[in-house]
Amino acid sequence: MFLKVIKMVELRYGAGNIFNKDVHKIGIIALGSHLENHGPALPIDTDAKIAAYIAFQASLESGAKFLGIIYPAHEIEEINHGIHYTLNELAENIIKTLKSAKKYLNIEKVIIVNAHGGNIPLFQCLDKIEAEIPLDIVIINNTVIENEGPHGGSGEISMGKVLGILNEDELHNQSNIKVFGEVGLSEFKEARKKDPGIEEGAREIEDNGVYLDVSYGKQILNLAVNSVLLDVEKLLDY
Numbered sequence: 001m002f003l004k005v006i007k008m009v010e011l012r013y014g015a016g017n018i019f020n021k022d023v024h025k026i027g028i029i030a031l032g033s034h035l036e037n038h039g040p041a042l043p044i045d046t047d048a049k050i051a052a053y054i055a056f057q058a059s060l061e062s063g064a065k066f067l068g069i070i071y072p073a074h075e076i077e078e079i080n081h082g083i084h085y086t087l088n089e090l091a092e093n094i095i096k097t098l099k100s101a102k103k104y105l106n107i108e109k110v111i112i113v114n115a116h117g118g119n120i121p122l123f124q125c126l127d128k129i130e131a132e133i134p135l136d137i138v139i140i141n142n143t144v145i146e147n148e149g150p151h152g153g154s155g156e157i158s159m160g161k162v163l164g165i166l167n168e169d170e171l172h173n174q175s176n177i178k179v180f181g182e183v184g185l186s187e188f189k190e191a192r193k194k195d196p197g198i199e200e201g202a203r204e205i206e207d208n209g210v211y212l213d214v215s216y217g218k219q220i221l222n223l224a225v226n227s228v229l230l231d232v233e234k235l236l237d238y
């Protein structure tokens with residue numbers, strides 16, 4: 001049997017352009033959706049790429065550890081525009097991932113950057129997640145969802161242009177909700193009845209269509225990155 005000798009190494013936690021040496025205890029992980037329709041102009045993993053951009057940018061600017069991205073996503077049953085999983089399966093996957101971050105990277109606090117509206121009910125599982133992993137704190141940051149407007153609408157189109165994932169040749173078709181009913185979640189009548197936010201988003205697409213505004217896209221992304229940086233500063237104070 002080979003004894004694995006772990007050589008003790010003095011790690012330079014304070015090195016590099018970081019907030020301070022304690023940021024290494026903080027992990028930032030992205031959560032979106034990889035498999036859902038966002039109209040003809042945006043890819044099916046738009047939410048995942050937006051979440052990953054915000055999480056990675058915030059980790060670069062703060063020095064906190066970028067923990068990658070969660071694969072599964074949840075969605076309410078009244079909305080069927082992609083492949084989604086139960087809240088329990090999503091929570092179990094997050095617990096497994098964060099346990100691994102604790103074990104291998106000694107992460108003590110985590111910020112989950114969520115960019116998919118269907119994951120919002122994850123809040124209900126926060127106690128379960130915190131109870132099952134030996135971490136101090138888990139924050140779920142939904143800032144980008146609070147500011148982006150309708151599903152596949154002008155906010156996501158404009159962020160998509162900034163990120164280079166927008167197909168501009170299809171922009172004129174994006175608001176054709178007879179064909180692409182997922183835009184603005186317009187075709188999901190039950191969801192519109194149950195959630196005034198979804199109804200408002202659908203009406204916006206029906207009344208105003210979809211437009212591209214690069215500075216609007218940059219503004220939403222910067223707001224989201226800055227809100228994650230604020231969460232990092234809050235966690236450093238604990």
Ligand SMILES: Nc1nc(O)c(N)c(N[C@@H]2O[C@H](COP(=O)(O)O)[C@@H](O)[C@H]2O)n1
Pocket residue numbers: 047075076079115116117118119120145146148149150151152156185195197198201
């Ligand atoms: N997809 C979704 N599921 C829900 O349960 C929601 N409440 C919402 N909310 C609205 O849709 C936008 C999110 O679209 P993405 O899925 O993030 O692309 C969000 O801005 C709300 O307007 N969405």
Ligand SMILES: [Fe+2]
Pocket residue numbers: 033036047115116117118
């Ligand atoms: Fe989504």
